[in-house]
Amino acid sequence: MSTPALPSSRIPEAVHRRRWVILWVLMLSLLIVVLDNSILNVAIKTISTPAPTGLGATQSELEWAINSYTLVFAGLLFTAGLLGDRLGRKKVLLAGLAVFGIGSALAAFSGSAAQLIAFRALMGVGAAFVMPATLAVLMNVFEREEQPKAIGFWAGGVGLAIAIGPVTGGLLLDHFWWGSVFLVNVPIVVLALGLMLWLVPDSRDPKPGRIDPVGVLLSVVGLVLLVYGIIKGGQLADFTEPQVWATIGAGLAVLVVFVVFEKRSDHPSIDMTYFRNKVFSAAIGVVALVFFSLMGVTFFAVFYTQSVRGYSALQTGLLMLPLAVAQTVFAPRVRLLVDRFGHKTTTTAGMLLIAVTLAVFAVLDADTPIWILEVDFFLMGAGMAHVMTPTSVVIMQSVPREKAGSASALSNIFRQVGGALGLAVLGSVLSTAYRNDIEDNLVALPAGLRHSAGESIEATLGIAAKLGPPGESLVGPADDAFLHAMHVTALWGAVVALIGTVVVARYMPGKAPAPQEGREESELVPAGE
Template identity: 75%
Template sequence: MTTNPPAPARIPEAVHRRRWVILGVLMLSLLIVVLDNSILNVAVKTISEPAPTGLGASQGELEWAINSYTLVFAGMLFTAGLLGDRLGRKKMLLAGLLVFGIGSLLAAESGSPAALVAFRAVMGFGAAFVMPATLAILMNVFERDEQPKAIGIWAAGVGLAIAIGPITGGLLLDHFWWGSVFLINVPIVALALVLMVVLVPDSKDPNPGRIDPVGVLLSILGLVLLVYGIIEGGRLADFTDPTVLATMGAGLAVLVLFVVHQKRSDHPSIDVTYFKNKVFSAAIGAIALVFFAMMGVTFFSVFYLQSVRGYSPLESGLMLIPLAAAQLLFAPRARLVVDRFGNKAVCTAGLLIIAGTLAAFATLDADTPIWLLEVVFFLMGTGMAHIMTPVSVVIMQALPREKAGSASALSNTFRQVGGALGIAILGSVLSAAYRSGIEGDLAGLPAGARHAAGESIEATLGVARSLGERGEALVAPAHQAFLDAMHVTALCGAGVALLGALVVALFLPGRPPAADAPAETAEPVGAGR
């Protein structure tokens, strides 16, 4: 009687032995992308100052320095994940790091706000190939039973970058010119490239099929139009503007056409039937909603700390340490909580914590004890840790391993679109509420100056400084108008987080019965490296 030979290990032994080192290299690559955005949030105030201190960027130019990156990043994410699955994730990651490094070097030497906006777009293009590849490679060097732990550490790396970015940015701005916040990326990219070549294995879909050029173009065009419309609506603080409505409508129409094309294609870029799975769709939706709430609200925390409280960039960066510490502490351990209570209970609780911390911003004023804000940030990081890790595991394990790049890209695309919506919509709420609160105190200014001064708290304080002693009377009203606007915006963000809690409470699975545990560790049919 003959017996079948034992099935080969899913992961080659040589790769399995160095899997934790590989995870460290992937986290270094991820660190660069996340760190860059958190650095820029600290540096926006400096870049807005006149040369030689900054670039003299206007509020609109500052927004586009952030948004050009977001626009290209969001537009290319899905395509980047698709190409990684088909051509090799390591190749795409190396190419993305190289482009990101070149963009960082050019951004550091920008001579004008327009040049900075353009080079930030180059950085976004490179980052789009880095972010999905890190998680996709992770899924292909860890066996299924270790993936939750690895994803938890990966998510903790995001928390570490959130803290390191503002602190690094503050230190650099205290000692060097504004461009140093981009130049710091270059040596990190160089190190990551070397380690990537030496240590990280390549992987791709063993049966990728043909690339669907029509689907690729439709996905890029649809995402770019949608995100551009969102950004423009936020910039104008008017989502009823005909151009904004037309652009967003065109983006949605192209994305609908993309879905129809995918359903009819014999070699689709993504199997849209995955979205019929309520668990998968709820997890994707939860990521979009939590980043809508978080990005829209944390964007104004920099101005609260620096413009209202008077902290330096370095000091405001140090304030975020509790948020990162909580993610570092809880994200790698979130899987243990999920094992005990299930995805539904853990993610719902995490979103309720996020909603509570965002609502807490509505209680802050100019002299709130800073330790209270630190507690809020720590709780915010705790909530994030218990959302990102389990939701990421649900998304990545819902698709076969060979589709890991597409799964990661879908997750990051929804995260980016949610974040862009949060900044645009909640930013519009903040802007409209601030202008409404301050306009009565600007009545004595000339019409042109009155309009400019009402754009933001920084604009009002800039006008106040230019008026000397006459402008001192504007400082207190500007602070109060900003606080009132922040309170309204924070409550809106809390409402969105509550909506996310409802979605996961309705659709994510609870704790599986003990008898089902062995089935949970099974590989998806057809999974491959």
């Protein structure tokens, strides 16, 4: 006599019953990782203000404060995923949360931009162990048919964090010092640790991969050199300088060595066999292109709203709310469109919408009605939801359940590397275009101030304020130069998004055929396609 099948043949009944509660705990852990960057977005102007209000960070230091976190995060993600597969995802999550909390507390009390960059890197170490483990645990507590829905809520959690971050950051900056935007992470970490210990089950890969320290070192060194060269070129507004092209060349050379080493290694930090699947490669590549475009936009959008339009940090956070609201609203519902139209149509429409919304920034000026920016942010968030959720499903269902940590890590590596390169490249475009436009208005300044004043709009306005009435003549040209630089940068971002549109239109899978009666439902993306 046969017995009724349990809800899951692999997942314990007790875990299956509390799977949705576990999802919310995972989303809380995810919240702090994403919250930190979204809070930082509205705080960068304050941090760039001279002491005692801020740290007096230059634009390049601000980019490094963001990228030190991002590059360490990206460099350690795959190793963190493998450690989670080997040691247990819950253990790795707990350790990552603890390191992230310690790094946050230290960053809050940084005494200089250099200290902030270092402590942000420590936070990146913790985040690297949190992010892939959350998605890996999710894939191990939900059955395949529920995974798209769960991933939709998981992606919606990212939108929620983006929504909470700028508003929370604005409120904190209105009432406390700049370090409060990092210190706020600590109580969230404590709450997440308690809930994790109580509710989340542990899981591991029965056949985990070996750790690859050489590969990790090569990837981090290569990326740091590449990003440093790009940022330095933007800072100098001259990519022909030997220190710029030599550093970029060295970074590319190290990354080539990394790829060759990984292909020959019997325990690579990145499993190159995943990329034999064209659909997997397309999905993960589009993730990188999306964040390449969006990281640059969110960086200059803060200076547009605060420096040019005169809004406060809190008001800027509220202005960015539509982007996050759209993500939160649409991400859990995207699976319905995918079921009806397929991954290809859904993601192509989403990428095209992102490209259009980026191009809109090329027509904004100092007195554009603010509701246009709000509508644009909302549509941008909607586009992002219709790209990130389907691509996440494709990536995670391309590999066996026990390899979920590795797939999640790869997805996040490309997200973070794409974002870091986007910030570096588009930030350099912004810096170069701004300096080229403002330099004719700085000829009257002493030679020592001329170079630093041309680095960013905040640098120009800061020096103008110190000069008193004579400096007022720089304010108008600074606004005009920044707007021109923003227009150029936005068009670059839109072009990158259009490239992503072509990729998904060509390679993403269409509508899946209905499963035939008596036959097992086929895999979404056959491995090795």
